[in-house]
Amino acid sequence: MDRTLTLLGIESSCDDTAAAVVRERVGGRPEILSSEVAGQTALHEAFGGVVPEIAARAHAERLDGVVEAALQRAGIGLGDLDAVAVTAGPGLIGGVLSGVMLARGLAAARALPLVAVNHLAGHALTPRLTDGIDFPYLMLLVSGGHCQFLLVTGADGFRRLGGTIDDAPGEAFDKTAKLLGLPQPGGPAVEAEAVRGDPLRFRFPRPLLDREGCDLSFSGLKTALLRARDALVAEKGGITLQDRRDLCAGFQAAVAEVLAVKTARALDLAGLRPTALAVAGGVAANGVVRTALKSAAARACIPFLAPPLQFCTDNAAMIAWAGIERLRAGLPPSPEFVARPRWPLDEAAPALLGSGRKGAKA
Numbered sequence: 197m198d199r200t201l202t203l204l205g206i207e208s209s210c211d212d213t214a215a216a217v218v219r220e221r222v223g224g225r226p227e228i229l230s231s232e233v234a235g236q237t238a239l240h241e242a243f244g245g246v247v248p249e250i251a252a253r254a255h256a257e258r259l260d261g262v263v264e265a266a267l268q269r270a271g272i273g274l275g276d277l278d279a280v281a282v283t284a285g286p287g288l289i290g291g292v293l294s295g296v297m298l299a300r301g302l303a304a305a306r307a308l309p310l311v312a313v314n315h316l317a318g319h320a321l322t323p324r325l326t327d328g329i330d331f332p333y334l335m336l337l338v339s340g341g342h343c344q345f346l347l348v349t350g351a352d353g354f355r356r357l358g359g360t361i362d363d364a365p366g367e368a369f370d371k372t373a374k375l376l377g378l379p380q381p382g383g384p385a386v387e388a389e390a391v392r393g394d395p396l397r398f399r400f401p402r403p404l405l406d407r408e409g410c411d412l413s414f415s416g417l418k419t420a421l422l423r424a425r426d427a428l429v430a431e432k433g434g435i436t437l438q439d440r441r442d443l444c445a446g447f448q449a450a451v452a453e454v455l456a457v458k459t460a461r462a463l464d465l466a467g468l469r470p471t472a473l474a475v476a477g478g479v480a481a482n483g484v485v486r487t488a489l490k491s492a493a494a495r496a497c498i499p500f501l502a503p504p505l506q507f508c509t510d511n512a513a514m515i516a517w518a519g520i521e522r523l524r525a526g527l528p529p530s531p532e533f534v535a536r537p538r539w540p541l542d543e544a545a546p547a548l549l550g551s552g553r554k555g556a557k558a
């Protein structure tokens with residue numbers, strides 16, 4: 197195989213249209229030559245969630261421009277690429293298909309290998325792109341659509357140790373914000389309120405801590421918050437600013453504690469000592485959650501690693517990188533692949549229940 201690989205990555209599985217160019221020389225650190233992301237928050241705002249048809253149309257309209265921008269910023273042409281990698285699932289199928297069709301077209305036009313990438317593999321392999329860590333490591337994926345613990349052992353080696361049985365934590369933050377009249381996305385708004393709140397005033401449940409293993413649940417927490425809010429309203433006719441801060445702080449403390457305790461359980465379940473605990477997903481931006489996870493890693497005497505936020509959330513550099521990892525590992529390109537709305541990384545693990553606001557959970 198060539199000593200240098202330069203891949204174009206394409207991502208369109210949810211509400212971000214993204215393209216990126218990543219280059220790796222054998223023995224050198226990978227370089228992210230460009231990473232373009234066109235978000236769609238404004239298009240979906242009025243609907244309170246991602247509307248699949250609107251997302252698919254927006255991807256179809258924007259993909260060409262985003263790919264052109266990625267190549268231009270990288271300072272290369274299609275002729276400089278060694279392969280094209282594209283998200284083939286899981287996600288909203290209309291968007292996935294838009295990306296897959298463009299990738300197929302580019303690969304066919306230039307006779308380039310086409311690599312189908314699982315979106316979750318992109319997230320899970322990111323710490324190797326940004327920090328060069330070695331396998332095996334424990335990855336906690338915590339976003340608006342996903343929550344799972346993965347033991348990452350290779351380019352195609354993922355063991356799911358546990359995951360949420362209902363909502364993802366980001367979803368719970370977003371719903372909490374909605375219940376308290378705070379703006380979306382809810383995570384940053386709830387975190388900002390919690391700064392001046394008392395995390396001990398409301399003792400919210402720590403769901404599933406009594407159950408063995410590292411599965412998680414967040415929908416009960418949201419219900420508990422709703423009850424606490426309604427009790428205040430019944431008692432005083434409304435909630436004060438301080439009530440809201442305290443509710444946010446109590447909710448955030450519960451999420452952070454549950455994630456930390458379950459991380460310790462996942463480390464036990466791994467059955468080996470991982471090189472690091474790594475996180476990905478928007479919720480990893482939360483300071484209290486990070487501190488709790490950092491402590492869990494410190495107790496296990498392993499480093500804690502959070503890639504820069506732009507590579508923690510949806511992007512195409514992670515897709516290009518997952519493509520490079522697959523080619524380097526000798527996994528064959530996959531010209532005949534089928535786009536999949538549901539595509540668990542660990543096919544042997546039992547299916548997770550529920551469906552997130554961004555489509556079926558993998």
Ligand code: KG4
Nearest residue numbers: 339340341366381382383477478479482509
């Ligand atoms: O990774 P991401 O961009 O992927 C998805 O779109 O799923 O994550 C977005 C999620 C949202 O639910 C958002 O509320 C949450 O991450 N989030 C946060 C914070 N920043 C973003 N949750 C808690 N605290 C934050 N600071």
Ligand code: ZN
Nearest residue numbers: 319339509510
């Ligand atoms: Zn994602």
